[in-house]
Amino acid sequence: MEHANMSAWILVPLMSFAILFMILTARKKQLFIRRIQGLSAIDEAIGRATEMGRPMLCCIGLGGLDVPTFQALAITSYIIKSSARFNTRAIVPVYDPQIYPVVEEAVRESYVAEGRPEQYNPDDVRFLSNRQFAFAAATAGIVYREKVAASFLFGVFYAEALIFAEVGQQVGAIQVAGTPSTTQIPFFIAACDYVIIGDEFYAASAYLSREPTLLGSMVGQDIAKGMLIALIVFGATLATFAPILGKSFGSLFLPK
Amino acid sequence: MPVKAVVGPNIGMILLGLVLSLVALGILMLVPQRFRRGIVRAATLIGGLYAALEFFLPTQPMPTPDDPKAIGNFLSPSVVPFGNYVNAVFGWTVGLGVINLCQVHGKRLMKGGAGSFNSVVFFLSMIMMTVIGILQKAHPNPLNKNLYDVLFVGGLVSLDATMFSIVAFYIVSAAYRAFRIRSVEATLLLATAIIVMLGQIAIGQLLTRWIPMTSAFHSLHIELIRSWILTIPNSAVTRAIAFGLGIGGLAVALRIWLGLERGSYFDA
Numbered sequence: 138m139e140h141a142n143m144s145a146w147i148l149v150p151l152m153s154f155a156i157l158f159m160i161l162t163a164r165k166k167q168l169f170i171r172r173i174q175g176l177s178a179i180d181e182a183i184g185r186a187t188e189m190g191r192p193m194l195c196c197i198g199l200g201g202l203d204v205p206t207f208q209a210l211a212i213t214s215y216i217i218k219s220s221a222r223f224n225t226r227a228i229v230p231v232y233d234p235q236i237y238p239v240v241e242e243a244v245r246e247s248y249v250a251e252g253r254p255e256q257y258n259p260d261d262v263r264f265l266s267n268r269q270f271a272f273a274a275a276t277a278g279i280v281y282r283e284k285v286a287a288s289f290l291f292g293v294f295y296a297e298a299l300i301f302a303e304v305g306q307q308v309g310a311i312q313v314a315g316t317p318s319t320t321q322i323p324f325f326i327a328a329c330d331y332v333i334i335g336d337e338f339y340a341a342s343a344y345l346s347r348e349p350t351l352l353g354s355m356v357g358q359d360i361a362k363g364m365l366i367a368l369i370v371f372g373a374t375l376a377t378f379a380p381i382l383g384k385s386f387g388s389l390f391l392p393k
Numbered sequence: 394m395p396v397k398a399v400v401g402p403n404i405g406m407i408l409l410g411l412v413l414s415l416v417a418l419g420i421l422m423l424v425p426q427r428f429r430r431g432i433v434r435a436a437t438l439i440g441g442l443y444a445a446l447e448f449f450l451p452t453q454p455m456p457t458p459d460d461p462k463a464i465g466n467f468l469s470p471s472v473v474p475f476g477n478y479v480n481a482v483f484g485w486t487v488g489l490g491v492i493n494l495c496q497v498h499g500k501r502l503m504k505g506g507a508g509s510f511n512s513v514v515f516f517l518s519m520i521m522m523t524v525i526g527i528l529q530k531a532h533p534n535p536l537n538k539n540l541y542d543v544l545f546v547g548g549l550v551s552l553d554a555t556m557f558s559i560v561a562f563y564i565v566s567a568a569y570r571a572f573r574i575r576s577v578e579a580t581l582l583l584a585t586a587i588i589v590m591l592g593q594i595a596i597g598q599l600l601t602r603w604i605p606m607t608s609a610f611h612s613l614h615i616e617l618i619r620s621w622i623l624t625i626p627n628s629a630v631t632r633a634i635a636f637g638l639g640i641g642g643l644a645v646a647l648r649i650w651l652g653l654e655r656g657s658y659f660d661a
Binding site for chain 2 (some may be wrong): 138139140141145146149152153156157160204205207208211231234235237238259260262263264265267268269270271273274282296297299300302303306317319322324326327328334335336338339340350351354355357358361362365
């Protein structure tokens with residue numbers, strides 16, 4: 138079991154304070170966030186699927202009940218709400234049976250929120266398999282058979298990421314992807330039309346919903362990032378100049 | 394005796410998990426709809442508080458038979474039982490997944506048509522794997538073991554490996570598209586990829602072997618350039634992305650923990 142060290146003791150509360158402070162600030166004043174092209178492309182992809190009269194694939198990855206999967210689900214909910222307005226079908230394959238009831242509920246609620254509960258089809262939220270490549274094969278099969286017009290790949294992915302992206306590319310789907318799995322980002326960049334990188338993945342729900350709480354959290358994230366950058370510059374400067382002063386980096390912080 | 398020691402507490406935990414889950418579900422069903430989210434939020438807050446306190450509270454040596462160097466605090470001993478409880482809940486949800494699969498394929502089978510053959514294969518595979526899996530555990534004779542190996546190692550593992558091997562071909566086609574020179578970035582990507590690939594293989598390393606290692610230009614050895622690309626710019630970018638993701642994850646976790654998350658299933 139891991140426990141907090143000195144850095145975690147200082148940084149985690151400090152960053153948490155910055156994020157919570159900005160959430161409270163955002164409730165009082167309007168905050169600005171820059172345009173994220175990958176997220177703006179979501180509406181374009183939904184529009185394309187609507188025009189072509191073909192379904193969309195919303196894959197939330199291989200994560201379980203964890204933060205990245207909840208974030209992926211928040212993005213998927215937005216996509217389904219938008220597509221419900223145009224009567225466009227969304228297929229959501231599920232890898233982990235733990236999250237299957239949560240996904241089912243979130244998808245159903247998204248249709249209800251748009252006033253289209255009749256559009257919800259329980260067969261479109263499908264548990265496929267909790268074996269990585271069986272899930273990949275089944276999802277690829279859905280993409281081929283249904284000839285999806287848009288493919289949204291948000292969540293935790295591993296080696297199967299490229300299978301989804303390449304199969305989507307082969308059927309001519311417009312693809313938008315975002316993942317916290319840093320090893321899979323290059324594959325998505327190579328094979329997808331739009332990719333959101335790094336913390337843009339966690340900014341997605343704020344960007345799409347413009348909800349003040351989420352916007353505040355996003356600006357808080359930027360402040361926390363600023364703190365880290367300042368700390369890195371400070372550390373790099375000390376590490377560079379400490380040898381010139383004839384001391385090691387660590388000895389600058391130790392009592393004589 | 395050792396088997397009993399391992400199996401006993403796990404079965405107890407699974408049963409306790411099932412009972413607790415049933416009680417929790419029963420209470421949630423009895424509570425009026427408008428209070429349910431409040432209860433779920435309170436449970437999330439308590440669960441998150443436990444995890445946060447366990448992580449942040451000062452630690453002391455707490456050796457266990459498995460790990461004599463273990464450290465922890467007074468909350469640490471409960472981490473494993475909580476983990477077992479989560480496993481028990483997972484056992485429930487596997488059943489939900491199987492029910493969903495049977496529903497989808499059952500409907501398709503009833504309708505008939507083009508995809509119904511796949512559904513027949515699904516039901517046959519599931520029934521065979523379940524029956525032979527149970528037989529192999531209950532009566533581990535050579536026949537049952539061999540049948541299980543044929544299905545699991547010969548069938549499932551081979552199919553998994555086949556799917557994985559397809560990735561190699563997809564990498565080639567994705568790389569071909571990514572490396573086409575269409576912009577400055579794509580050109581840069583192509584040049585970097587060529588250097589890394591040549592630096593990785595012996596024939597590539599031969600190209601710059603003529604540069605003496607003692608000369609001022611020895612750092613132009615292709616394997617050294619490759620190593621520099623991977624350890625300096627590549628690591629810097631990967632760490633930058635990881636920092637951003639870490640902070641983003643912290644923000645979402647805080648919002649969920651404190652009931653501040655908004656959108657679909659989080660709204661009050």
